[in-house]
Amino acid sequence: MDAAAGRVPTLTLFCGLPGSGKSTLARRLEAAGVGVRLATDEWQAAVGIPHADGAFHEHLQALLYRHALVLLRAGVDVILEDGLWMAHERASKFADARSTGARISLHVFDTDLDTLWARIEQRNTAAVSDTAPISEAELRAAWDVFEPVRDDELAAVDEYSRHRGGLD
Structure with missing residues (x-):
């Protein structure tokens, strides 16, 4: 709790695959003053490291996450723009x-595979510099390992929103 402000900070988390709308919503939330947004893909692009460097990505993601915890302890609201595909990742973040x-706000994205691929194809074609290009095979591999959010996970957070097929 931020004693000076008399309020509890919030960690905003996302559960969704690439192309589900996480970045779009995270940017909207940041613009609305919901918190400081931490997005590994954008930071990696900003320091000039290719998205293909997975080891750097994992290292940077861990650093940004530790920074998120420092911010929360300081009473700052944080928007952590990771997909949290696995239940154990979500449990750890919670x-x-x-x-x-901190309080926990969770945004769950339930988007079908065809819609995800259509969005990713469009994003790949636009060659947006701060997003990692993703192949259809990579998306299908992610789809195969993705663990949907369970009811007990929803019960563990302070608030949640479901987004079906996009941002609703």
């Missing part, structure tokens, strides 16, 4: 947020 005294 536990860490609670250890800082």
